[in-house]
Amino acid sequence: MPPHELPVLEVPAVSRIHLIGGEKGGVGKSMTARLLAQYFIDRSIPFTGYDTDRSHGALRRFYGDYASDARVDRYESLDAIVETAVAQPGRRVLVDLAAQTHEALVTWMDESGVLDLANMSGIALHYWHVMDNGRDSVDLLQRVIERFGQRVHWVLVRNQLRGDDFSLLERSGQLGRALAFGARVVDLKRLHDSVVQKIDASNSSFWAARHGSLASGPALGLMERQRLKLWLAHAYGQIEAVAP
Numbered sequence: 001m002p003p004h005e006l007p008v009l010e011v012p013a014v015s016r017i018h019l020i021g022g023e024k025g026g027v028g029k030s031m032t033a034r035l036l037a038q039y040f041i042d043r044s045i046p047f048t049g050y051d052t053d054r055s056h057g058a059l060r061r062f063y064g065d066y067a068s069d070a071r072v073d074r075y076e077s078l079d080a081i082v083e084t085a086v087a088q089p090g091r092r093v094l095v096d097l098a099a100q101t102h103e104a105l106v107t108w109m110d111e112s113g114v115l116d117l118a119n120m121s122g123i124a125l126h127y128w129h130v131m132d133n134g135r136d137s138v139d140l141l142q143r144v145i146e147r148f149g150q151r152v153h154w155v156l157v158r159n160q161l162r163g164d165d166f167s168l169l170e171r172s173g174q175l176g177r178a179l180a181f182g183a184r185v186v187d188l189k190r191l192h193d194s195v196v197q198k199i200d201a202s203n204s205s206f207w208a209a210r211h212g213s214l215a216s217g218p219a220l221g222l223m224e225r226q227r228l229k230l231w232l233a234h235a236y237g238q239i240e241a242v243a244p
Helices: 029-042 058-062 075-087 102-112 114-121 135-151 167-172 174-180 193-201 206-210 222-240
Strands: 015-021 047-051 067-069 092-096 123-131 153-159 184-188
Touching: 015 029, 015 075, 015 102, 029 047, 029 058, 029 092, 029 123, 029 153, 029 184, 029 206, 029 222, 047 058, 047 075, 058 067, 058 092, 075 092, 075 102, 075 114, 075 123, 102 114, 102 135, 114 123, 114 135, 123 135, 135 167, 135 174, 153 174, 167 174, 184 222, 193 206, 193 222, 206 222
Parallel strands: 015 092, 015 123, 047 067, 047 092, 123 153, 153 184
Antiparallel strands: none
């Protein structure tokens, strides 16, 4: 049976796994994962983070108290993602998927029966497809839709880091396919480069940057903190509707 014909999740969710993917590098997956981590912290929502990028893990770097490694080449490491969700009902599990990890993730899910186990265990899988406005992101969206169909809860993150014209996505028909599976859309505005660079240089959380308590590196100026505040407020407004 093709994936898009499989039944919709029917067991009431007691835990949620948020997979932050997109496969392509440089589209803002790690920024989205960091944003969700900060959102959960600010909303007092308990969560556990897993970082699949062994060399530049953003969750471990910026939210190290909440995140640990997940090796995509080791099943026992990926197993911890599901086991955490089962063992701690109500806790969100946040997984930052590095570029070029899709095939390893799908193989693990297939051979471990993750989708069926999630359905039986009341685990809702939320797949956040982070994309820019380029063709590659659209093609990758088609791939993951064909693989997961309606077995996951879809969130399309249209990251405006390279522009806000997503007409290519709309013309491709892939947006319509995702919406037919109940996808929600998040529009993530571009954060000014100097703000991002200063936050990254200090290995800081968004909270510390906004409140002027960076541990190292150049502090944000008054107007930079204001731009960060507005960016977070807009992003949180987008997230509120899609991150139960």
